[in-house]
Amino acid sequence: MILTSLSVSDVIGIIVSIILIYVAKFYFQYFTRTNPLPGSIPLPFVGNLLGIIHYGKGDFTVWYKILHERHGDIFETYIGGCRRIVIARPDYIEKIMSTSTQSTYTLRMGKTPAFDELGVSKIGLTFNTHVPNWKFNRQFFTKVILAPSFSKEVVNLIPTIYDELNEYWKEIGEDVPIDFSIWINKFTTEITFQMVVGLRVNGLKSYFNSFVESSKKKFIEPNPIDKDMEHFPQITNEGLEYLGFFLVVPAIIRHTLLKKKNDAAFENRKQTFDLLTKIINHRRKEIEQTSIHEELRYDMLTLLITTNTERELIDQKSVEEEHSKPLTNDQISQILLEALSGGIDTSSNALCTVVYYLAHYPEVLARLRQELDTIFGFEKDRKITMEDLSKMRYAEAIFYECTRFVNPAKTLLRTSTTKDIIAGYEWPANMLIEIYAEGIHMNPAYWKDPHKFNPDRFMKSEALKSKILTFGGGVRGCPGRKIALITIKLLIFLIYRNFDITLVDMNVPMNLKYSFLNTCTELKIKVRPRMS
Numbered sequence: 001m002i003l004t005s006l007s008v009s010d011v012i013g014i015i016v017s018i019i020l021i022y023v024a025k026f027y028f029q030y031f032t033r034t035n036p037l038p039g040s041i042p043l044p045f046v047g048n049l050l051g052i053i054h055y056g057k058g059d060f061t062v063w064y065k066i067l068h069e070r071h072g073d074i075f076e077t078y079i080g081g082c083r084r085i086v087i088a089r090p091d092y093i094e095k096i097m098s099t100s101t102q103s104t105y106t107l108r109m110g111k112t113p114a115f116d117e118l119g120v121s122k123i124g125l126t127f128n129t130h131v132p133n134w135k136f137n138r139q140f141f142t143k144v145i146l147a148p149s150f151s152k153e154v155v156n157l158i159p160t161i162y163d164e165l166n167e168y169w170k171e172i173g174e175d176v177p178i179d180f181s182i183w184i185n186k187f188t189t190e191i192t193f194q195m196v197v198g199l200r201v202n203g204l205k206s207y208f209n210s211f212v213e214s215s216k217k218k219f220i221e222p223n224p225i226d227k228d229m230e231h232f233p234q235i236t237n238e239g240l241e242y243l244g245f246f247l248v249v250p251a252i253i254r255h256t257l258l259k260k261k262n263d264a265a266f267e268n269r270k271q272t273f274d275l276l277t278k279i280i281n282h283r284r285k286e287i288e289q290t291s292i293h294e295e296l297r298y299d300m301l302t303l304l305i306t307t308n309t310e311r312e313l314i315d316q317k318s319v320e321e322e323h324s325k326p327l328t329n330d331q332i333s334q335i336l337l338e339a340l341s342g343g344i345d346t347s348s349n350a351l352c353t354v355v356y357y358l359a360h361y362p363e364v365l366a367r368l369r370q371e372l373d374t375i376f377g378f379e380k381d382r383k384i385t386m387e388d389l390s391k392m393r394y395a396e397a398i399f400y401e402c403t404r405f406v407n408p409a410k411t412l413l414r415t416s417t418t419k420d421i422i423a424g425y426e427w428p429a430n431m432l433i434e435i436y437a438e439g440i441h442m443n444p445a446y447w448k449d450p451h452k453f454n455p456d457r458f459m460k461s462e463a464l465k466s467k468i469l470t471f472g473g474g475v476r477g478c479p480g481r482k483i484a485l486i487t488i489k490l491l492i493f494l495i496y497r498n499f500d501i502t503l504v505d506m507n508v509p510m511n512l513k514y515s516f517l518n519t520c521t522e523l524k525i526k527v528r529p530r531m532s
């Protein structure tokens with residue numbers, strides 16, 4: 001509305017004023033502080049500008065690559081109006097990634113007005129800056145996700161959904177190119193929705209229906225909770241994009257030039273929470289109607305609803321008054337949302353990377369198959385167990401090596417609650433530190449021949465797995481790691497035991513887009529039943 005009433009010269013005036021304010025602010029900050037690191041002058045303004053320019057693609061790390069090459073393994077910059085120390089050396093982050101309960105790196109980000117505005121900084125896990133509240137959520141989340149019965153459910157669930165995928169791929173036929181990035185994302189979406197809220201969203205089925213002739217279309221039952229449930233994965237995905245937008249674009253721009261997008265972010269959040277509330281209320285009713293003697297389904301939603309009630313499935317007693325009550329719909333919604341958005345794209349993108357690299361390294365694929373055949377023999381229908389999965393060491397090594405090349409998160413954020421000395425420099429409390437995973441993963445001082453694709457490096461040294469930042473680390477590292485590894489290994493097993501996969505074009509580099517996460521936007525493949 002405001003924008004349409006502005007003339008071109010007004011808009012130019014606003015932009016010039018913003019630029020002048022920024023230049024003045026950052027230069028004042030620079031000359032009045034101690035401890036300058038290389039990479040500061042005259043980069044703050046340029047850094048911000050690049051942040052804004054790149055927000056569409058989201059890849060502000062293009063900027064880090066240049067600074068890393070120019071200034072070495074520690075440098076500073078400004079993105080989204082915020083001063084950051086960027087680190088690309090494993091020994092500088094040891095303290096930051098410590099799992100000690102005394103760690104002062106419990107915050108991912110300090111005070112972030114943009115996230116306060118969006119309402120994500122005092123609930124859930126990922127952006128929660130209220131440490132006691134985050135700790136409670138984290139303990140609960142971890143307990144649910146690490147419970148052996150939860151893993152068992154996932155191990156049983158994945159092959160069932162895989163059978164559906166298998167059926168569609170067979171119907172599509174051998175010589176038809178398919179986009180693996182879409183299929184696998186629909187797949188991980190299906191698994192994650194089922195394990196988190198106990199719901200099928202039928203994404204695989206609707207995707208299949210979208211390109212087959214009408215006589216082959218599968219019937220999709222309308223969702224009993226809401227007709228929009230089918231679009232829920234897309235809504236949560238857009239929500240992630242908006243987070244990146246809020247993180248990088250300064251408030252003054254969001255509220256003026258990009259107001260439409262800013263408003264759309266709030267609308268997206270409302271839509272997400274409305275749907276989640278419907279799911280929660282539906283399940284609450286089902287639980288109320290289930291006799292106390294009857295066993296309840298073991299998904300994350302059920303565990304959350306029953307917390308601190310007589311139906312509690314996990315003993316999660318808390319001594320603190322505010323944490324001994326049943327969880328509210330808002331608390332549950334945020335935890336569910338993070339489980340939904342935490343596991344889908346990360347797992348599907350990692351699998352795209354695996355498929356891409358295995359197509360380019362047939363000798364690695366041959367060794368993988370040897371491992372699979374040794375563990376599972378040729379009994380095609382044997383049920384997979386947790387023990388089988390624990391023996392898939394080479395598959396795990398392939399996964400880690402793939403994520404070393406294409407890490408789902410290019411950087412990880414931390415804020416110290418106290419002042420600290422890192423790399424010989426003293427930093428004040430609340431300093432934002434950005435761990436540049438991509439720089440660390442390719443640092444020749446720590447990886448032999450870093451640009452060589454070599455999964456064996458992880459077979460020779462277990463310790464390397466703690467150096468790689470696939471799942472981050474420390475007290476804020478990924479709580480979904482165990483489930484993620486189960487999912488990835490199970491899918492590697494199911495796909496490569498049954499199919500031969502070829503890339504449609506071996507010369508095309510991986511199609512990646514970075515906005516918050518490294519996302520594979522297209523991976524055209526052909527699948528055939530396995531020959532050898």
Ligand code: HEM
Nearest residue numbers: 125126339342343346347409471472473476477478480484
């Ligand atoms: C291949 C799959 C996955 C990858 C690569 C991955 C990666 C990550 C990374 C890099 C972080 C940030 C860690 C840090 O800052 O040190 C993270 C955090 C997180 N992940 Fe995952 N993740 C995966 C799967 C999952 C799954 C399956 C879930 C849940 C079902 C999940 C839930 C979360 C949550 C809630 C956080 C925030 C934790 C906190 O702030 O305390 N992730 N993940």
